[in-house]
Amino acid sequence: MLALGVSGLLAVLSGLGSGHLGVAVLLIGPVLACARLDARRTAAVAASSLILALVAGAASGLMVTPGFGIEFLVLLVGGTLAVRDAARHTADAAALARATEVAQASQNAILRPMAVEFGGIEVYARNRCAVQGASVCGDLYDVVHTPYGVRLLIGDVRGHDLDALRATAATIGAFKDLAYLTPGLADLATALDARLAPELDAEEFVTAVLAEFAPGEVRIVNCGHPAPVRAGKQVRLLEPLEPAPPLGLHPKPQLYRFYLTSGDRLLFYTDGLSEARDANGADFPLLERVGDALAVLSPSDALDTLYAMVSAHTGRAPTDDIALALCRPTSMVTPSPAARPSNPAARREP
Incomplete structure (x- = not known):
């Protein structure tokens, strides 16, 4: 007109x-x-x-x-x-x-919302790509049931464009290939780094946490990623004593073992949760809010509640991607020989 x-x-x-x-x-x-x-x-x-x-x-x-x-x-x-x-x-x-x-269809196929149970572990996972105008986000997760136990990967690829989608697909594909073939969890992280390094540009990297569930414990390798939260009698971060760089930067990861009981819940997340800030620059009170959400709610409701808590804390919709994976043991089964710790000298919490 x-x-x-x-x-x-x-x-x-x-x-x-x-x-x-x-x-x-x-x-x-x-x-x-x-x-x-x-x-x-x-x-x-x-x-x-x-x-x-x-x-x-x-x-x-x-x-x-x-x-x-x-x-x-x-x-x-x-x-x-x-x-x-x-x-x-x-x-x-x-x-x-x-x-x-x-x-978007490719990412939805790679990162479907998850609610599964195998090996005595329930896993609920989902992600939200919150950057305005972004076609894809860089958060990723996957879980597989291997001869060595249930293994989980959560990570964050630098960026929000098609290169991030390519790196996300490469990381999940490498994890699916190598998780069944590599007995040691630290060795799995090293193998992932070796597989991904040629695929990533000079400025690209992937922060990641690898977890392996065994009766009475969870084994964790952390490559530059926010530490998971264990909520049970106490709410605490499962932090490594010595941080390792992300995948793609040739880390030398170490395996850490943490106690796990049938009443515990483990929350794996990306930095969109832990680094969400309010108008005054205050970080999201992670341990307090996670403890509140996981104490009384079902796993699916707990994830929705955490997303709502982040929005309430920042006063707006989250401006960064957030991926959440909530795990809880439903039974404590005797491990098979293949599932025994491959590194007896791995550090264990007090």
Whole structure:
């Protein structure tokens, strides 16, 4: 309507102006149209401008003059170019929309919400990509039941673009391949790093926590990732004594073993939870809120509650990706020989 209105106004001024305002100025209408409209609507505005130019030329008596013919030709060529430009940017927008849709579908296929139980462990996991305008997010998780026990991976790939999706798929694919073949959890982290390093750019890396569940304990290898929370009689972080760099930066990870009872719950998360800040810059009170959420709620409700708590703390929707994986043992089974600790010297909490 704006483009047509401008064209009509300029046509009136041209018709009444005794030629001082040439009909070529009607090209403003098609130019306005091609900036926002598709090719069909831009062509309609361009055709209207041509018709209005003829009407203005007839009203001013200048239609048969050479100057009018030149200006009308300029208007015709300019309108054609405007239609072509509208078609081009419409095609680009459609291609971008299709690429975004494919990327989102790919990520949804890789990171499906999870609610499974195997090996005496219940696992509930989900993620939320909160960055405005991002087609994909960089958080990831996966869980597999191997001869060495139930193994879980949670990680965070640097970035939110298609490169992050590529690195996410590569990390989960490598984990699925190697988790069944590598007896030691620390060796699994080393193998993942060796597999991912050629796939990552110089500035890319993946923070990750690997966990392996065994009767009465959980074994953890942490590569530059926020420490998981164990909620039971006490709520505490399961932190490594010596931090290791992320995957892709050639860490030398160590295995740590922590006690685990049937009443405990373990929360694995990405830094979108622990580093959420309120208007005054205060961090999300992780241990307190996790303890409150996990104490009385079902696992699925607890994850929803944690997302709501983050939003309440920041006063807005989270501005970073958040992936959560909640695990709880349902039984304590005797381990198979393959599931015994591969590193008896691994550090254990007091």
